[in-house]
Amino acid sequence: MCAPTTAKEQPQQQRLRKIPLLTRINIFLINLAFAVLHVILKPTGLEPIISALAVGNLFGLILPCFGVIAVLAHIIVGPILNAFLPNAYETYVLEYKWQWFGALFLLNVLVGLMDDSHHDVEGANNRLKSSTNPIIQASNAFWMSSFEYVQMTVKPWAEDATLPLNRQYIFACHPHGIHCMPLAIFHGKGTAFDRRFPGICENKLSGLAASVVFRLPGVREFFLSLPYIDASRHVVERALRADRSIFVCTGSGEESLLTKPGEDTLVLSRRKGFVRLALSFGCDIVPIFGVGNSDLFKTYSWGMGFRMWLQKRLHISIPIFHGRYLTPLPYKKPVTVLVGEPLCLPKPKVRGEKPDDELVEKYLKIYIERVKELHKQNTVGRKLQII
Template sequence: MPRAGLGPGKRSGPAPSPPPSVSSSSSLGYIWVLGSAPLRGGGGARCAAPSIPWPCPEPPPTMKTIIAAYSGVLRGTGSNILSALQDLFWLLKSKAEKQLQIISVLQWVLTFLIMGIACTLILMYILCTDCWAIAALYLAWLVFDWNTPKKGGRRSQWVRNWAIWRYFRDYFPIRLVKTHNLLTTRNYIFGYHPHGIMGLGAFCNFSTEATGVGQKFPGIRPYLATLAGNFRMPILRDYLMSGGICPVNRDSIDYILSKNGSGNAIIIVVGGAAESLNCTPGKNSVTLKNRKGFVKLALRHGADLVPVYSFGENEVYKQVIFEEGSWGRWVQKKFQKHIGFAPCIFHGRGLFSSNTWGLLPYSKPITTVVGEPITIPKIDNPSQKDVDFYHSMYVDSLIKLFDKYKSKFGLPETEVLEVN
């Protein structure tokens, strides 16, 4: 009579042993069938059925680690269990960290592209609901706080030190290289090159503490300057200010350099939208020849100029480059003239695969090198000759910085920085 709990055709006792000809590696496959593979043809029993070929199918990589632990138990070697579980832990941790890196970068890309418009539309929608009072209170606060971005903003060290920025840094990864000390008794204007599509290196290095800007340059407060239009967008403006980002206009820069004490560093992406239209992997070019406004500001305030070059900034996205005179370039220039930014047709990798197109940037290293400061005298009304002289000094200093470090960060010695 069959024992209780066993159906017809089921017999108690140990599982059948594998044939003698099966190797030790095949025995792991046998264990996998016992512990993991469902019986072909239905049923809930876990045993080596005749319909399953011998040796069993190769288990997935993660399962192999667990199998190793089980095989150790069967052989009576408990040390194998600990080793296998440790390997499994580090494997899972590595995968989790990679997913967190992707999430951290994706949230910033979406912030850059749609957060301002999305928050504006949501606020307008709330005004039309029963929760209109919440939106009205925020709008009242917005009017009261309107000029704060032009007066140094409202940075938050807590936001700048969020753990998400460290995952953002490690996705590429991004590094900040210091070449000279900066005096806390002086103010500075950093010229950041190149713009790239989104200026990812500029954001990570100077609007967060992920790469240790506060430790590398103690006593220096960095302010990344960006389009003033971003600070007219609800919620987005507060998010940007929390990272120490300010409008790139004269009122904002004048305030920081004249009414905010010393030890301030304003980071200006000099090439702007025009430079972003020409960025492409493998190309090192900057838009600088006719960009002299930042030099004039430095002279008016006696702020030292610091050249900054980010190796790899142009490698993280690919874009369609429209030739001069084409309809595409005409549209881009019209946007740039009237709105302040130029739309680009670009792509990175997909969310689930690096072999597909998407909005995520490619995982390419970005190394930002902060060069030697150029001492600038204070001239209340600098002449064009003064501006041209110090602009020439700045261009020469940037080229020297590029030539000195290009071979250290993956470029050939023959590579030349193109200045347009």
């Protein structure tokens, strides 16, 4: 067991980060769209399927979102505007709809390029949680229903396993798959992880996402409405100095390109950053392994050489995949999220100092062996490749 520490206090209410007004409006509209979908789909039993489809189509999420928003605008905004000025909606909005659309799109791109709210580590506390706002309640219910479709069970390393709230953790998630679904267990209250380890998701916990996702209209709103921050080293170091724990998929985009159903391929032997950070700040590393995450989509190796070149040179990952019915809907297969025993690293003499390279190599090798053992003990006939 790891020695106790007092680095973190019990969960407490934290301020939310400040984000631009336009982004707040977009988040409200997106929540409204998903709230409407919840109300419409809940009685039909189709909500888990559509929610899982939205998750699988994460980076195309803006299209269906704004489709619903456009319908809402036509039904609600139009009559309200016409009540003040007869035919104003048809004359000034519909007549110039493409100009309005172009201007709003460019404005969103500009805000996305200039806004750095994803660097605000202290305020990264937005997450799926209980709310008195009926729109937020309904929107959260829509997203939570995806767990009914992609059923993720959490299996800790021991029946009596605990994660003390007075520790600081780096949750290292594997494998990435097309989408790193196990990351969702950290998004807030009510998930399988939150029920098994209560308090962790509320106790200053942030996820790491690549800088590019905070620049894409629609996608950035999704990540800013959850507890994600920029994965840049200086931002992560600020988060750790503020005694926050983090969760991250260590294999990132390169690992997504190597996804094959029935196999688990981890890009790990060269990924020393999370170990270096853990040694610098005295964090425990907790391995998180989603067995079955690689099986949720069918993947193809077409043009792999060029796509790997893009990933290595420009950090752009373009996996070729599909789910059920040739859509982004994941195949309906269970995912067992293994929570490994925390790897306790030695505390630094000076918090934040750069650790010795040999020490980093030593603990990376120990961590890799822990991951191999975790996989071996909980799978049968499933190939694990670590590169």
